[in-house]
Amino acid sequence: MTIHSDTKLGHVRLRIANLEKSIHFYKEIIGFPVVQQHGSEAHLSVEEGEPLIILEEIPNAKRLPERSAAGLYHVAILLPDRASLASILYHFADKQVRIGQADHLVSEALYLSDPDGNGLEIYRDRDRSDWNVDSSGDYVMASDPINIENLLTEADEHSWSGLPKGTIIGHVHMHVADLEETEAFYRDVIGFETVGNYRAMQAKFMAAGRYHHHLGFNIWAGKDVPPTPATAVGMTYYTIKLVNEQEQNDLIERLKQANHNYRQEGNTLWVIDPAGMTIRFV
Template identity: 75%
Template sequence: MSIHSDTSLGHVRLRVSNLEQSIQFYKEVIGFPIAQIEGKVAYLKVEEEKTLLVLEEIPNAARLPERSAAGLYHVAILLPDRPSLASILYHFADKHIQIGQADHLVSEALYLADPDGNGLEIYRDRDRSEWELEQNGDYKMASDPINIESLIQEAEEHSWKGLPQGTVIGHVHMHVSDLDETEAFYRDIIGFETVGDYRAMRAKFMAAGRYHHHLGFNIWAGKGVPPTPETAVGMSYFTVKLVDNEEREKLLERLQKANYPFKEESSIIWVVDPAGMNVRFE
């Protein structure tokens, strides 16, 4: 049974070592206009009612060597259109921010990391009519160079005013310990569909509603790696937004049928996936 096609991602909670430093980065570099602070936790928003990222300062937070554990590879922030991506590209240039970039055919993406090394992708989607399929039904994707000249023509120079209305969390990409085990969990119990089985890349992409991916998994940190400990910087959890109570009941039924452990907290369902990552269903 598949999860509802309108399922989307909600906020992601990240562990950081210095909240003040992180807030400054996410406001001045990434462009979140709203940061509500409660003690050692900050709630980052573009629109007042919608939290996209939660930052929590962890005392004496460790920073693990790159690609040494299962956990966050990057959180992907989806912009509403190409001019918005062009605008933030100008902004990164003005700020002398080092970035990576790629044309994935279904999208165009910019890459960077926060002060603690938490990976970030800032991207825009091409129209679905432009997405192509491989013969096996996977979406055709690549990591080609972006046509920068074409992109920068989409925005006025130095026109950046922060993240625009309509910005959302588009997907989360994670290092996992076992691709097949992770895929089976998210497919057979949670209900996501595999839309990209990129074995040559040692990665799989999964989604609801035939999106190019809400979830990305790779074993680039090595098969069998342990989870990132809660004492280290990284991702505490990501959120899957269920469309209604009927979908919630269906998920509970699948979890119970599979005898998979979960916790209920009011209307929230908490699950730890096979790689040790916390998933929040709301």
């Protein structure tokens, strides 16, 4: 069974080493308002309601060597339009922030990391009519350089005023221990469709509703790597927003048929995937 086409992602919870330092970064560099702060955590969002990112300070948090465990590669923040991407690019230049960038054909993306090395992508989508598929049904993507001069014509030099309304978590990209096992779990149990099987780059992209990807998986940290421990900085969980109660019931049935453990708390399901990452279904 395929998961509902309107399935989206919700907030991501990140473990960090210093809350004050991280709040400054996410507020002043990325442009998130802090909508709630208490104890060792802060909630970041651009609109009222559910946060997009929750930061949690972990005592004596370790930072693992890059690409040494299964876990977060990056959280991708989707902007509502190209002008917003141009505006934040001007802002990064003003702040002298070093970034990566790529034109993926389906999108244009900027890359950076937070103070703990948690990867972030900030991107805008091209119109779906411009997305192409190959003979296998995979979306045609690339990592070409962005036409920066053309992008910057979309916004005024000092127009940045933080992340705009309409900003959401577009996708989450993760290091995993086994690509085939991960794909089978998310396809056969969770219900996502593989929309990109990129063998040359050892990655698979999966989505609901033929999006270019809600979830990205790679084995760039190595095959059979262990999960990121809870004592290290990284991702605690990410959220998948089911569209209705029937979708949740169907998911529970598939989990039972697969003999895959889950925990239910009211309307929330907690599931750990084959790579050891926690998924929060709401």
